[in-house]
Amino acid sequence: MMRYEFMLNGTSYMVEGDLTRRLLDVIREDHGLMGTKESCQEGECGACLVFIDDEIYNSCLVPIGNVIDHSVVTIEHFSKSTDYERIAKAYLDTGAVQCGYCTPGMVMATQALLKQDKKFTLDEIKLELSGNLCRCTGYQTIFEAVEKLLEEVQEDV
Amino acid sequence: MFDSYRPATLEEALELMGKKTLIPLAGGTDLMIRARNFQGASRNFKGDVILIAHLNALKGITETEEAYVIGANVTQAEMVASPILPEFVRHVVAEMATPAIRNAATLGGNIVNAASVADTLPILYACDAKLILKSVKGERIVNVEDFVLAKYKTDRHPDELLISIVLPKFQIQSYTYQKMGQRKASILSKVSFLALCTDHDVRIAIGALNDTVLRSKEIEKMIAQKKPKTEILSAYQALYQSHDDKRSTKAYKERVVNNLIGKWLDEKHEVNNG
Numbered sequence: 001m002m003r004y005e006f007m008l009n010g011t012s013y014m015v016e017g018d019l020t021r022r023l024l025d026v027i028r029e030d031h032g033l034m035g036t037k038e039s040c041q042e043g044e045c046g047a048c049l050v051f052i053d054d055e056i057y058n059s060c061l062v063p064i065g066n067v068i069d070h071s072v073v074t075i076e077h078f079s080k081s082t083d084y085e086r087i088a089k090a091y092l093d094t095g096a097v098q099c100g101y102c103t104p105g106m107v108m109a110t111q112a113l114l115k116q117d118k119k120f121t122l123d124e125i126k127l128e129l130s131g132n133l134c135r136c137t138g139y140q141t142i143f144e145a146v147e148k149l150l151e152e153v154q155e156d157v
Numbered sequence: 158m159f160d161s162y163r164p165a166t167l168e169e170a171l172e173l174m175g176k177k178t179l180i181p182l183a184g185g186t187d188l189m190i191r192a193r194n195f196q197g198a199s200r201n202f203k204g205d206v207i208l209i210a211h212l213n214a215l216k217g218i219t220e221t222e223e224a225y226v227i228g229a230n231v232t233q234a235e236m237v238a239s240p241i242l243p244e245f246v247r248h249v250v251a252e253m254a255t256p257a258i259r260n261a262a263t264l265g266g267n268i269v270n271a272a273s274v275a276d277t278l279p280i281l282y283a284c285d286a287k288l289i290l291k292s293v294k295g296e297r298i299v300n301v302e303d304f305v306l307a308k309y310k311t312d313r314h315p316d317e318l319l320i321s322i323v324l325p326k327f328q329i330q331s332y333t334y335q336k337m338g339q340r341k342a343s344i345l346s347k348v349s350f351l352a353l354c355t356d357h358d359v360r361i362a363i364g365a366l367n368d369t370v371l372r373s374k375e376i377e378k379m380i381a382q383k384k385p386k387t388e389i390l391s392a393y394q395a396l397y398q399s400h401d402d403k404r405s406t407k408a409y410k411e412r413v414v415n416n417l418i419g420k421w422l423d424e425k426h427e428v429n430n431g
Contacts, residue, residue: 004163019161019208020182020200022189029197042190043258044343055234056257061189063182063200065163065208112256130342131255 006067009033009077019065023057024048026064027074035075035104039133046132049105050074056112058131075104083111086152090145098136106132110146120150160205167214167291170207170318175293178315179207183230184261186254187270215265215320218242225324229265233277236264245332246324249280249351252336255343265319268301273308273369274404276336279351279362280324282370287323292316298323308368328356331425335417339404347405350417354425361418366410367398386422390415 004015008031027036027050036059037047043058050059051073059072078084087107090096097103106129113120113128120128125146126139134142162179164170173179180202182188192200209215215230218239225242236242236250237259253276254262267277268288280286281301288299290313297317304312313319333352338344349364359380363371376392394415399407 002163002165018199019163020189020192020202020206022200025197038196041193041196043186043255046255046257049257052260055260057261058186058257061185061258061261063161063185063189063206063208065161066185066210068163068211109256127342128256131257 004065004068006064006069007071009073015064015068020063022060023050023062023064023067023072024059027059027072033074033076035079037101037104039101044131044133045102046105046109047102049108049132051078051108051111054115056108075108078108078111083114087111087114087145087149090148090152091142094141094144094148096137096141096145102132102134102136106134106142110149113146114149114153117153120146122147158199159202161208162205163208163211167212167318167320170209170212171291171293171316173207174316174318177205179205181209181269181318182206183210183263183266184232185210186258186262187266187272209318210263215318220326222326224326227264227322227324229263229268229319229321231264233259233262233264233267243329245329245334245351245353246280248332249276249334249336249349252276252334252342258343264322268304268322269311269313269319271305271307271309271311271369273367274345274365276346276349276364278305278370279349279364279372281322282372283351283353283360283362284324284327286325289320289323290314290317291320292318296320302370302372305369330354330356333421333425337413337417345404348410348414348417350414350421352421352425361421363393363414366414367396371396380422386419389422390419393418 005012006015024038027033036050039045039047041060043061048059049056052070087110109129109132125143164173192202194201215228217228218231218241219226220241233250233253237247264277267275286301288304290297306312331354335350337347346365348366351362353360359377379389397411399410401407
């Protein structure tokens with residue numbers, strides 16, 4: 001019997017049994033990490049986004065077998081980073097958080113955008129965040145937060 | 158209940174598939190939804206599953222003098238970021254789904270799933286792509302239009318895996334791509350229209366209208382001969398086999414396709430408008 005492992009938030013865990021279990025279920029049920037949300041269950045809403053090897057994925061569509069030998073990071077672990085602190089501050093400053101359900105996924109999609117290290121027009125920001133639905137804010141404050149973050153990066157250069 | 162397998166190599170995968178019928182599962186962006194079930198419950202697969210996304214033999218984009226060779230496991234994100242693939246290919250794929258979905262969704266999955274709305278299929282039809290399939294018995298090469306038999310139905314034998322996709326190279330002078338959907342991103346096509354002008358011919362592939370991609374080499378010849386627009390449009394009209402679905406109506410889709418073809422003819426080709 002093969003021994004399968006994957007990394008979750010920096011710790012190695014065994015993968016056993018059904019390899020088609022959703023990464024989302026493993027994160028929430030086995031590890032009790034509730035920052036990764038379930039909403040649409042079909043890859044539309046982005047509430048379940050996680051990083052796999054630093055790229056965003058919908059954890060509701062990832063069979064656990066696909067992360068064997070890969071590194072998964074959830075919002076709980078990402079929130080310890082300085083990148084997260086910058087994004088959180090911008091979201092707070094612009095009022096980009098209301099009920100908060102979409103926020104972990106939205107923050108991770110924002111990080112995926114920022115780490116590309118290039119300029120984005122407003123239309124391009126909308127495309128980058130097109131996999132994340134928010135039913136409270138109307139998106140404008142979220143776009144403002146991202147624009148603010150992009151300006152800060154420009155100023156740093 | 159069903160079993161799930163994760164063979165270490167392609168050879169092991171094919172050996173397993175030679176022994177029993179398995180459902181190949183790559184990025185999961187289609188199949189995990191079709192196998193949906195309650196939160197926490199096991200997925201609803203109708204048979205045993207074989208995971209293939211990790212198989213290195215199905216990864217990577219290479220090129221020869223005559224063709225681009227794309228591994229079935231290449232993701233949409235990898236296609237969009239490829240420095241090798243032509244611009245029109247990357248353009249079409251970049252308009253699919255969302256960034257997170259494109260990170261997981263594979264080209265092979267889009268083909269074998271064979272949805273009528275698969276946006277990569279018009280590229281393959283327009284390029285006269287060939288598919289390489291493998292089983293323990295050997296390898297075979299199939300034209301894409303012979304592989305896709307109907308909506309969600311392909312000529313893949315139960316013991317075969319799609320290994321790679323061969324896109325023949327040709328000189329592109331210009332291309333037009335129009336994807337019509339309810340919103341700009343993260344949307345399935347109501348219809349799509351891809352037109353390529355090469356140095357020796359024109360190719361038009363219409364996606365999401367019929368159950369499989371519509372491409373007619375006869376009508377493309379009529380376009381090259383600068384036949385009247387009305388004649389070309391009615392020739393296409395005769396090939397429409399659309400129907401109402403949850404995204405759109407037959408009448409709307411056919412009218413939009415006529416408009417897209419007509420507009421493209423007006424702009425790109427000085428056809429006789431009489």
